[in-house]
Amino acid sequence: MFGWIIRCILGMATADVNNINPTKSWALFLFWPAMWIILAVVTYLYFTNQEKKMLKAIKGGK
Amino acid sequence: MAIEHPEALAAWVLYLIAMVIIGYWAAKQMKTTEDYTVAGRKANAFLVALSHGAGAMSGFMFLGLPGYAYTQGLYAFWYEAGDAGGGYVNFTLLGRRLRTLAAYLKAISPIDFLAKRYNDPSSTASKYIPLVGGLIGAIFMWQYLLAQVVAAGKVAQVLMGIPYTYGVLVGGIIVLIYVAAGGLLACMLTDAIQGSIMFLGAVIGLIVGFDLVGGFSGLTNSLMSIDPTIFSPWGTGLQFQGQYGEIIGALLIYMIGYMGLPHIVAFHMSARSVREITKSILINPIWASVFAYACVFIGLFGVILLPSLSDPELTAPTFFYEFVNPWIAGALIAAVYAAIMSTADTLSLNSASTLVNDVYAKYINPSVDDKKRLLYNRIATLSLGGLALLVALIPGLSVFFVVVSAFGTLASAFMFPNLAAVYWKRATPAGVLASMIGGAFTNAFWEILGLRAFTHLHPFFAGIIVSGTLLVIVSLLTKPMPEDKQKLVDISKDYFFELRLDKIVTKSSSSETKIIAKNLSAILS
Numbered sequence: 001m002f003g004w005i006i007r008c009i010l011g012m013a014t015a016d017v018n019n020i021n022p023t024k025s026w027a028l029f030l031f032w033p034a035m036w037i038i039l040a041v042v043t044y045l046y047f048t049n050q051e052k053k054m055l056k057a058i059k060g061g062k
Numbered sequence: 063m064a065i066e067h068p069e070a071l072a073a074w075v076l077y078l079i080a081m082v083i084i085g086y087w088a089a090k091q092m093k094t095t096e097d098y099t100v101a102g103r104k105a106n107a108f109l110v111a112l113s114h115g116a117g118a119m120s121g122f123m124f125l126g127l128p129g130y131a132y133t134q135g136l137y138a139f140w141y142e143a144g145d146a147g148g149g150y151v152n153f154t155l156l157g158r159r160l161r162t163l164a165a166y167l168k169a170i171s172p173i174d175f176l177a178k179r180y181n182d183p184s185s186t187a188s189k190y191i192p193l194v195g196g197l198i199g200a201i202f203m204w205q206y207l208l209a210q211v212v213a214a215g216k217v218a219q220v221l222m223g224i225p226y227t228y229g230v231l232v233g234g235i236i237v238l239i240y241v242a243a244g245g246l247l248a249c250m251l252t253d254a255i256q257g258s259i260m261f262l263g264a265v266i267g268l269i270v271g272f273d274l275v276g277g278f279s280g281l282t283n284s285l286m287s288i289d290p291t292i293f294s295p296w297g298t299g300l301q302f303q304g305q306y307g308e309i310i311g312a313l314l315i316y317m318i319g320y321m322g323l324p325h326i327v328a329f330h331m332s333a334r335s336v337r338e339i340t341k342s343i344l345i346n347p348i349w350a351s352v353f354a355y356a357c358v359f360i361g362l363f364g365v366i367l368l369p370s371l372s373d374p375e376l377t378a379p380t381f382f383y384e385f386v387n388p389w390i391a392g393a394l395i396a397a398v399y400a401a402i403m404s405t406a407d408t409l410s411l412n413s414a415s416t417l418v419n420d421v422y423a424k425y426i427n428p429s430v431d432d433k434k435r436l437l438y439n440r441i442a443t444l445s446l447g448g449l450a451l452l453v454a455l456i457p458g459l460s461v462f463f464v465v466v467s468a469f470g471t472l473a474s475a476f477m478f479p480n481l482a483a484v485y486w487k488r489a490t491p492a493g494v495l496a497s498m499i500g501g502a503f504t505n506a507f508w509e510i511l512g513l514r515a516f517t518h519l520h521p522f523f524a525g526i527i528v529s530g531t532l533l534v535i536v537s538l539l540t541k542p543m544p545e546d547k548q549k550l551v552d553i554s555k556d557y558f559f560e561l562r563l564d565k566i567v568t569k570s571s572s573s574e575t576k577i578i579a580k581n582l583s584a585i586l587s
Contacts, residue, residue: 020294022285022293025294029136029143029295032143032147035147036146036147036150036347040344040347041344043154043343047343051337054557058558
């Protein structure tokens with residue numbers, strides 16, 4: 001599964017190794033930090049919400 | 063002795079003085095072994111997130127990585143695509159649960175955590191987990207530390223004209239003083255400052271570099287005219303073409319590997335509460351993405367601006383000297399040194415703590431009291447660090463092979479046992495022991511035995527396959543752990559158990575209930 005994903009991503013930049021497209025290569029690598037930061041924001045919001053509920057339950061004596 | 067760059071020397075000296083002052087202050091806060099090894103579990107999110115970043119990203123980031131980008135082009139991004147999210151993966155998958163369970167078990171080191179989680183009197187394998195884990199941890203963290211000390215000596219020699227021996231001794235002794243005195247708190251405070259300097263250095267390098275090469279399009283056009291394969295994800299000259307095992311290994315090693323490094327996992331245990339880990343999830347990836355990618359870009363700028371470097375690993379320092387104001391360059395060289403020291407301090411502390419708390423206090427002298435244990439931790443930090451300094455004085459030691467090898471071995475040995483501790487009830491001590499030994503052995507010997515060239519599999523990738531497979535198969539073939547141990551997986555999700563217990567004790571109305579609650583609290587903790 002993971003190999004398949006990697007192959008798809010690589011395919012984006014290596015469709016033709018004799019005619020390398022720099023724009024696709026930049027997109028391939030700059031995608032990763034953007035993905036991590038978006039994931040971090042979403043995860044932070046989700047966990048914060050979950051923790052607030054847990055704290056509320058403890059304070060409420062449940 | 064001729065000093066080539068007095069500005070750098072001045073910045074370096076000021077920086078070292080600041081580190082000693084922090085160590086002195088942190089030493090005043092030390093009272094127990096818990097204070098020393100896990101900073102009394104009082105660290106906030108900023109300290110946890112930046113210590114994780116600075117402690118994890120060693121001198122490799124300013125020396126090895128730009129050098130790798132200088133020779134391999136955009137292929138170097140494979141390592142950093144994973145590294146940028148390494149902290150995120152570590153905090154999200156492991157951090158919150160491990161912090162909770164470690165506090166519940168009152169574990170004072172990552173190996174102690176494994177020993178307590180997999181403690182089963184009916185299992186012979188259980189007795190050997192702290193010994194085997196402690197030895198693997200101490201040996202490979204020491205190896206990692208040695209590489210940092212050698213790197214520090216080289217930086218001082220090449221960048222400031224200070225003889226290698228002085229660079230090793232001065233830098234090494236300062237690290238040992240503040241770690242032995244101030245423990246993990248000193249490590250974390252200095253790491254946070256070092257992390258800020260590293261971040262600032264990388265950002266300045268990025269701004270200056272883009273200005274010099276004519277922006278993003280200027281960089282692209284210049285690199286394309288030099289060699290179009292610089293842009294290939296298969297590496298310059300397409301030398302890794304079709305080698306998916308190499309690329310997956312490069313991507314994964316820093317993406318998931320941090321979950322196995324004892325000196326990094328210790329940061330989870332130091333957090334004041336799970337909330338601080340959750341905040342770290344947000345802070346760390348922003349810091350890591352900018353810093354890691356900036357270091358690769360500096361290597362790419364070097365291809366255009368410094369085309370005839372004799373040693374590619376000096377790309378970043380040379381770039382700073384050539385193109386940035388000398389005083390700022392001096393501060394940035396201190397950042398290079400900071401990157402090395404921030405990893406060295408964490409390693410010296412954790413290798414010593416592992417040896418004293420997980421081997422000595424468990425096998426040789428279990429009745430040792432806390433005061434003596436704190437003293438032995440400090441003696442071990444000084445002894446192991448001193449040994450690293452002496453070995454580092456041997457000329458001609460290679461740094462980066464040692465770093466990658468030690469990192470991969472630690473990660474292969476401990477990543478799956480750590481994850482299984484908080485996710486998989488069916489994991490058994492025998493499975494964990496087999497996983498630690500198999501993972502460490504595979505990663506350490508994969509290249510030496512010629513298997514990397516034969517299979518085109520990255521040693522780390524091979525290590526985690528062996529480690530994960532052994533954990534599952536051996537666990538399923540052996541007797542499950544007792545119910546109360548399996549329930550620890552559920553407790554790892556009870557993120558605010560400390561608050562809940564406090565509330566039971568303080569809010570109870572009747573004196574009888576208070577006594578029951580206190581007893582319950584004592585049993586649970």
